[in-house]
Amino acid sequence: MATELLYHRDSSLNEAEVLVLATGMDELGPFFIPDRTIFYFGGGGQPADSGFVRDPEGNMVPILKAIPAPGGIAHYLASPHFAPGPGVALRMSIDPARRLLHSRIHTAGHLVGSMIFEQLRWKLVPLKGYHYPDSPYVEFSNPEQLHELDSIPVEEGMREWIRSDRAVFTSTDGSLDGDREKTFVPEGFSLEGGRSLRWVGIDGFKYYPCAGTHVPTLGLLGKVSIKYFKGKKGNMRVAYQVEE
Numbered sequence: 009m010a011t012e013l014l015y016h017r018d019s020s021l022n023e024a025e026v027l028v029l030a031t032g033m034d035e036l037g038p039f040f041i042p043d044r045t046i047f048y049f050g051g052g053g054q055p056a057d058s059g060f061v062r063d064p065e066g067n068m069v070p071i072l073k074a075i076p077a078p079g080g081i082a083h084y085l086a087s088p089h090f091a092p093g094p095g096v097a098l099r100m101s102i103d104p105a106r107r108l109l110h111s112r113i114h115t116a117g118h119l120v121g122s123m124i125f126e127q128l129r130w131k132l133v134p135l136k137g138y139h140y141p142d143s144p145y146v147e148f149s150n151p152e153q154l155h156e157l158d159s160i161p162v163e164e165g166m167r168e169w170i171r172s173d174r175a176v177f178t179s180t181d182g183s184l185d186g187d188r189e190k191t192f193v194p195e196g197f198s199l200e201g202g203r204s205l206r207w208v209g210i211d212g213f214k215y216y217p218c219a220g221t222h223v224p225t226l227g228l229l230g231k232v233s234i235k236y237f238k239g240k241k242g243n244m245r246v247a248y249q250v251e252e
């Protein structure tokens with residue numbers, strides 16, 4: 009993949025200069041592939057960013073969507089009149105409030121998962137997360153079919169970790185690949201060639217394979233509460249809320 013994902017290293021970048029590597033056209037319209045991007049294209053239970061680039065006259069041209077393509081990440085623009093050619097430098101911006109909210113909700117999902125699985129050690133095993141603002145949840149496998157769960161210990165535990173402002177770490181150097189002590193790979197998660205490209209973990213908890221954006225420390229989460237526990241096809245969904 010020729011497009012560097014700048015948000016993998018720094019989820020707080022809201023602006024960057026990018027260089028157009030290639031352009032193309034498909035059924036979604038004209039697109040360009042930049043050398044790097046700050047635009048989270050979605051997936052992994054997290055919604056895509058909204059953002060724009062500036063054309064040479066300084067006009068804001070919204071990015072409609074971005075999709076992984078063979079030569080990098082294809083970015084589609086909302087203007088048929090602006091088609092940047094290879095070699096053109098563009099100023100890319102994303103909506104910082106939207107990004108921060110998504111990062112907070114996503115990071116809170118990690119905290120819910122680790123609190124239940126690693127700290128409280130309930131027999132619930134993290135499977136996947138849905139981190140959209142409408143009704144975020146973490147889904148666990150529930151091998152012992154637990155029910156009538158209590159949200160209070162989860163909320164109290166999370167409050168403590170948020171108060172101590174734990175760091176959220178990212179590792180991409182391969183040192184954690186295959187490390188069963190420090191990492192946890194949810195069932196059904198596909199690791200390319202047996203390894204992950206990126207691990208994300210809260211200080212004191214395990215690292216999980218993840219491609220999304222996160223806040224650097226838990227203090228930025230504010231108040232996180234548990235909305236409900238709900239059995240779902242033998243699994244357990246834990247719905248949570250991040251106060252805006």
Ligand SMILES: [Zn+2]
Pocket residue numbers: 114115118208218219220221222
């Ligand atoms: Zn994540």
